[in-house]
Amino acid sequence: MRKITWGLLAVAILYSGYWFVAARASEHGIKTWLEARVSEGWQSEYATLKTRGYPLTFETTLTDVALADPATGLAYRTPSISIKSRSFTPTRLHAELAQDLRLSTPFQHIDISNTAANGTLFVEVGTALTMHRATFNFDDLVAKSTLGWGFSLGNATAKAQRLKDDTLTHDIQVTLTNLAPSTAMMKRLNPNGILSDRFDTLSVDASVTFNKDWDITALEGPRPQPTHVLLRNMAATWGALDLRIAGDFEVDVQGVPTGKIALKATNWREMITLATAAGIIPKNFENMALRGGEMLAGMTGNANTIDAELTLSRGSISLGFLPLGPAPRIRIR
Helix, strand or coil: CHHHHHHHHHHHHHHHHHHHHHHHHHHHHHHHHHHHHHHCCCEEECCEEEEECCCCEEEEEEEEEEEEECCCCEEEEEEEEEEEEECCEEEEEEEEECCEEEEECCCCEEEEECCEEEEEEEECCCCCCCEEEEEEEEEEEEEEECCCCEEEEEEEEEEEEECCCCCCEEEEEEEEECCEECHHHHHHHCCCCCCCCCCCEEEEEEEEEECCCCCCHHHHCCCCCEEEEEEEEEEEEECCEEEEEEEEEEECCCCCEEEEEEEEEECHHHHHHHHHHCCCCCHHHHHHHHHHHHHHHHHHCCCCEEEEEEEEECCEEEECCEEEEECCCCCCC
């Protein structure tokens, strides 16, 4: 019995030593990474950095965090970030964000509040921390921009899974519920009161191929950029409006997409009005888009529904034979 007791005590001492050494190593790794960003010209600040969770968990918390990347102009500020892993599953990282944070670009500040914001990353063994699988969740999120736009949503979930046979390709699913534009945005998007005050559903199911792995270097820049997108389904329902999109397109180094997308739109006239109000369709194209939409809808036998194909080519987008204007650039800052 005495030997068993001494044996258990020795194991406890050895494990405790491992935990404290690993905890210090985790803190040192984060500090080293932040210091390296400063040497590259970043703003990289925090007030405190501590690890707790003995004996089974490593939970490292940073407070009063401010990061800014001069190459992209993106900045992030938050009261705290916590990164947690189990001592027996170190490649599973769980992050908890504070209820308030600020994202900034060269053009605006975006203040975000939420009741819960967290994510879980499953990474490959090694210092690169290459992402294998990820899930993110936000509850009761409210975003407000200094440019005057904003929105709220009940829940947002996103999942990404790297393919085994094509490690640069990720299956991605995103679902938003109770997405409501701010009052100011609704006045702009919905001047005639034809829409409800929130989206019923908004979901995306796609596979995206990137030009490099999503690993620790993605935080340092440049970001991985999409080179190919297989859009299995994008569905948006907003009151009487119903939009379904699916397609396949390439993306060049400038972010210009080339390919074709199948589109089915119910109550499409209101969608054109909405897209014009949002600036997606230039104002001088609105009447042409409406006339072309009527011709396309006539081909389906239902005046309220368009079932057609979007063509992305040479930086432009067209609906059937109808030009809609410049195609959106697909770039990750």
